[in-house]
Amino acid sequence: MVDKETLFGISEYFASGIGFDGTLKSRISDFLVNEIDTDGNVVHLTRLGVDTPAASEVAPACGRLDPQLVAKIEAFLHSNDANLLIEASEDKNARRLLHQQIDAAFPTHKLLRTPLRDASTGVHQIEISRASSRTPAFRRQEATRMNRSADGASHFLHFILYKENTDTMEAVHRIGQYLRLPPKCLQYAGVKDKRAKTVQKVSVRFRDPQRLAGFNQTGVLIGNIAYAQKQLQLGDLTGNRFRLVIREVSLTDRTRVEEAARSFAEQGFVNYFGLQRFGTTEVATFEVGQALLRAEWAEAVQLILKPRENDNVVTAKCRAVWVETGDAEAALRVLGRKSCVEGFVLKELARKKDDWLAALQAVPRNMRMMYVHSYQSYLWNLTASYRIRELGRKPVVGDLVYKTASHGDAKRLKRGADAEAEVTILTEAELEAYSIYDVLLPLPGYDVQFPQTPVTEFLLDITRKDGIDLRSRHKIKDYSLSGSYRPLVTKPRDVRWEIKFFDDPDQMLLLSDGDVLNGVSLPPSSAESGSYMALIMEFNLLASVYATMAIRELMKRSSNVLSKFSASEPAEEPEGNALPSDCFVQDVGDSLDEAASAPST
Structure with missing residues (x-):
């Protein structure tokens, strides 16, 4: 039987050794992930609730509203009056400042502020009235407020999200439902593994920290809430701190385990994209990506709707109806109102029969891009294996490197013109100045250099056979990939x-952080004897580096067979390719056990 890793180009180990047997992720509590922020600090949930003072205690950058005016507005809020008129300055900047001060003084009230001017006297006024979130004028007012900095005023709340056996998008969706906000109002730096206990920062466009602090649901905790001047963006992290347990290690393997751990810390591993990048079903995500890049729209749709063995009951029946009848409306009725990739495609096909491109374009862009990025990752894995296997574990003339040695450890690899200016071809005279950890391989695209080694011909031969040319722009702009660079080999830190x-x-x-907050303590264990032995590993990985690939190198075992869950802690798969209803889809781009940096585009 062919190992699944081989199908995705994963075949080489960086260091020699025989490794050892064991099991990763026997329990959810055996895999802990804490984000590392852009300042290099490991993110921890240290308290539930609010770190920041109440909004009324913070002097806003725009200054405090006049106390008499505060009292006047408060009296209006307790009255049955429809509106309140207040005089405003002739000066436009002063009026803008007054709007900001009212906004800062009453952050939790929905107050519509309408500028007026008395026709007879010419006096400027502001009409204050009550509004709801659905009032069009209020929504426009809020959009303007959110998109404009009020002289540095803090419009955002940052908080720490702790979750167990829940993926990031699901947790964010639940918080958004609680706050009655669309998920797009909550931003995070990267996606964390579902099958783990994880900690990360999240930002939200919301002005009431006490309301946010009231969120409390099973498996999801939030705390350390504080005001901030800007929201988080995808990629706003250095990496992740992993703490994990490898169980079922043979009692006779202690020496081998210690040798493997030392080798792992000193030598690192091939920086492969892990199996998670390619999906968990018989239809790999890169296969859909191939069809998209070949502009074979019907083929891409058929692959998305193709039956899978591990489908849940509803999705399986939906796919079966489609395969048997080709009737999009009938298949959609089976699926119901579930918001997922299949649903997006079928809904559009029900409107426009056989318009395959329109059906694909109905899928949120970031979800579609996951398919083509997966193909890039597949190519990268194949070329990385070829580079290690054929050219060895040292730099060679023609390799790609950054112009400054040891640049490959930068927290975020630059793309496009910025990267092009920093990447160079390694010459004979420069070989001694560089190590294998400086060697880069391109994620192929129209705006990257390629190595001047046999690696490039190997890569281009694959794409020619696939009928794809990533060096040219695609006729559909979304699928024109500029490319980027990725270190061939990487090292864990602070092991x-x-x-x-x-x-x-x-x-x-x-x-975990949640255990500590709940007062949980560890039962006694021994460093010398017992019926069972386990290896506890802790290390930092840069963003976009896969922990499963790190453990694969450590144990010299396929990542396809390392993970196992106990019956008491089942790891439930999402239903089909399910997304939360009304979901604003972030690009989860990279693995579920790592924090995705910004995807190549």
Whole structure:
């Protein structure tokens, strides 16, 4: 049987060694991930609730509203009056400042402020009235406020999100529902693994920290809420701190385990894209990407709607109806109102029969781009394996490197013109100044350099056979990929390991932030003897680096067979390619066990 890793180009180990057997992710509590922010700090949930003072205690940058005017507006809010008129200055800047001061003084009230001018006297006024979130004028007012900085005023709240066995988009969707905000109002730096206990920063365009602090749902905690002047963006992180347990290690393998841990820390691993990048079903995401890049729209639709063995009941029936009848309306009725890739495609086909391109374009852009980025990743893995296998583990003339050695460890790789200016072809005279950790491979596109080694011909031969030319722009702008660069080999940082012995096979061996807040303590274990042995690993990885590929190198075992969940902690798969209703889809681009940096476009 062909190992699944081989199908996605993953075949080489960087360091020699025989590794050891064991099981990763036996329990959700065995895999902990804490985001590392752009300042290099590991993010922790240290308290529930609000770190920032109440809005009324913060002096806004625009200054405080006159107390008499505050009292006047408060009296209006407690009255049955339809509106309140207040005089405003002749000076436009002063009127703008007054609007900002009212907004800052009453952040939780929906007050529509309408500028007026008395026709007879010419006096400027502001009419204040009550509004709802659905009032068109109020929505326009809020949009203007959100998109304009009020002299540095803090329009955003940042908070720490802790989640267990929940993916990031689901957790954000639940918080958005609670706040009655669309998910697009909540932003985060990267997606974290579902099958884990994870901690990350989230920002929200919302002005009431106490309301946010009231959120409390199973498996999701929020805290350390504070005001901030800007929202988070995808890629606003350095990396992630991983703490994990490898169980079912043989009691006789202690020496091998210690040798493997030392080698892993000192030498690193091939920076492959992990299996998560390519989906978990028989239809790999890169296959859909190939069809999109070949402009084979009907083929791409058929691949998306093709039946899978592990489909849930509803999705399986939906796909079956489509395959048997080709009737989009009938298949859509089976699916119901579920918001997912299949639903987007079928809904458009029900409107425009056989308009395959329109059906694909109905899928949110970031979801469509995941397919073509997956193909880029597939090519990268294949060329990385070829580079290691055929050219070895040292730099060679013709490799791509940054002009300054050791640049490959930059927290975020630049793309397009910025990257092009910094990347160069390695010459004979420069070989001694660079190491294998400086060597880059391109994620192919129309705006990247290619190595002057056999690697390039190997890559182009694959794309020619696939009928794809990524060096040219696609006729559909979305699928024109500029490309980017990725280090061939990477090292974990701040690596620590510990061998533990214990007698209960299900004994908890790590405490998450949530456990610490709940007062959970670890049962006793031993460093010398017990019925079972486990390896506890801690390390930092840069953004866009896969922890599963790190553990693959550590154990010298396929990542396809490393993970196992106990019956007491099931790892539920999302239904089909399900997305939350009314979902604003972020590009989850990279793996579910890492924080995605900005995807190449």
